[in-house]
Amino acid sequence: MHITEFTIVNLLYLVAALAFIIGLRRLSSPDTARKGNLLAAFGMGLAIIVTLFSPIFDAQNTMIATENNYLWIAGGLVVGSLFGWRAAMKIAMTAMPQMVSVFNGLGGACAVLLGIIEVIKSYNGDQAMAVAQWVIVLFAILVGAVSFSGSMLAFAKLDGRVDDRKVTFKGHGTVNNILLVLVVVTGVLWIVMLPEYRVVFAIVFIVLSLIYGYSFVAPIGGADMPVVISLLNSFTGLTAAAAGLIYGSQIMLLGGILVGASGTILTILMCEAMNRSLLNVIIGQFGGGGAAAGGKDGEQVAKEITISDAAILLFYSQSVVFVPGYGLAVAQAQKDCKELADQLEKNGVDVKYAIHPVAGRMPGHMNVLLAEADVPYPKLIDEQTANDAMADTDVVVVVGANDVVNPAALDDPSSPIYGMPVIEAWKAKNVIVMKRSMSAGYAGIQNQLFFHERNKMLFGDAKDSMQKLIQEVKTL
Amino acid sequence: MLDTFIQFYSDQYIYIWLLIFTIILGFEIISKVPSVLHTPLMSGANAISGIVILGAIILIRQSASDDYISLGLGALGIALGMTNVVGGFAVTNRMLEMFKKKKTDKTN
The missing domain is CATH 3.40.50.1220 (TPP-binding domain)
Structure with a gap:
């Protein structure tokens, strides 16, 4: 009996996945773009509804009893829908890049929150995690945090709130590399440490990840800004995919990887248009080099x-x-x-x-x-x-x-x-x-x-x- | 070491296959796009990355009804993710509507 319900749920997710794929395909051609976007939105709506009401299964495909807490979910859905809709309708077409950057950052923030909750749950002894799971959670937090703080800085730069030259300095690239090493080391220590020290490393890891995201975007400016938004967009896709692995959700994995891969290609296409390599853009410091x-x-x-x-x-x-x-x-x-x-x-x-x-x-x-x-x-x-x-x-x-x-x-x-x-x-x-x-x-x-x-x-x-x-x- | 790897593969092979084929699919779908559509495409893809919201829904549904930390943070996550989803699709639609209007002008 449970298998039947599992099959129905699974088939509905398959429909949603197809809607994403065909939707993206249609988005890349001028005649069908609008329908493609609506189709992808339909896929998302379907995936959300199925996730809301379907029975939840464990690894053996047996149903798990849930308390649902629909009031909390409804609250989040309503608030988010209102904010998103209002922002999308009110924003001037000229400020579109900033808007996309903000939306992207919020997706990243959502993934960070999920990671934090998983961490808290594991410390409360509700669930034990294997090393592989820890790595995925840390990956989701790192990439989500980079996407969040990076997108917010990209927004501030594009909106003219932050001057490119004031947030970067000579040798910024080296500092970023050191920061990244620090983040990874903290992550490794977090996993191998005894449980009583883990909280400290968890906090340091999250803070460092946020700082790295900011610092990653800081030296990038000028004509490279579109590239970095596209790159952060694919980061959010990757973090969604990692979250999909945590919750054993194929649709999240597929949607996330689809965005991660297509975002990467789009990023590369943009770099090619400027005859620059992606690495060149990232270590950029565009403004400084040209002064001479x-x-x-x-x-x-x-x-x-x-x-x-x-x-x-x-x-x-x-x-x-x-x-x-x-x-x-x-x-x-x-x-x-x-x-x-x-x-x-x-x-x-x-x-x-x-x-x-x-x-x-x-x-x-x-x-x-x-x-x-x-x-x-x-x-x-x-x-x-x-x-x-x-x-x-x-x-x-x-x-x-x-x-x-x-x-x-x-x-x-x-x-x-x-x-x-x-x-x-x-x-x-x-x-x-x-x-x-x-x-x-x-x-x-x-x-x-x-x-x-x-x-x-x-x-x-x-x-x-x-x-x-x-x-x-x-x-x- | 090899045993661990083989074990991991046999446990997770569906995910590994899904991962590889979706990456190739993502590359193929996007490889030929006119630059006119780059912004709407990026925006639409961005909305899809809001799929992370499903994780927050699953998490809240599985949480105990007195686990206020999970519920609170989860609801915040849903709100943020839903802003990404609704805003992303709506803004993409707004952009694409302009192209549609323009196309009818062409035929007139």
């Missing part, structure tokens, strides 16, 4: 362009390519950018948007923003297509982008972004860079494009400049 590259700024003067000159140049062009970057997101200028494009198109100008894979703070960040502003899909072109047509492009308008149009990536081997594919804006007939000031980009390196003979700077807030340009173009 900006040595000759003093002698160079960038030319400025007025709003009316810029409007005339754009209005009477054949083809205009916008290159959006994080500045567009910060200024919330995507709708104004679209409106300017509409005005130009009325005069027969061919307008396109060149999207660099790592423009913004997340891959696809710019696509989401421009989609929000109703920019038609065929108008978005990738960096290769943009470069092929660059010589025939009349004007390239760089809106709040910097590192992705930096010629140093091609011709300056000492530059930290050397080798990264960039949008070769300087090959167009004219370039207008819309920027707040002459300050260096997020990667902290100077951009020779600003001093290029065909480039003119249009200083000011991107949204403000866009609106002025729209007014100006309307009068032409």
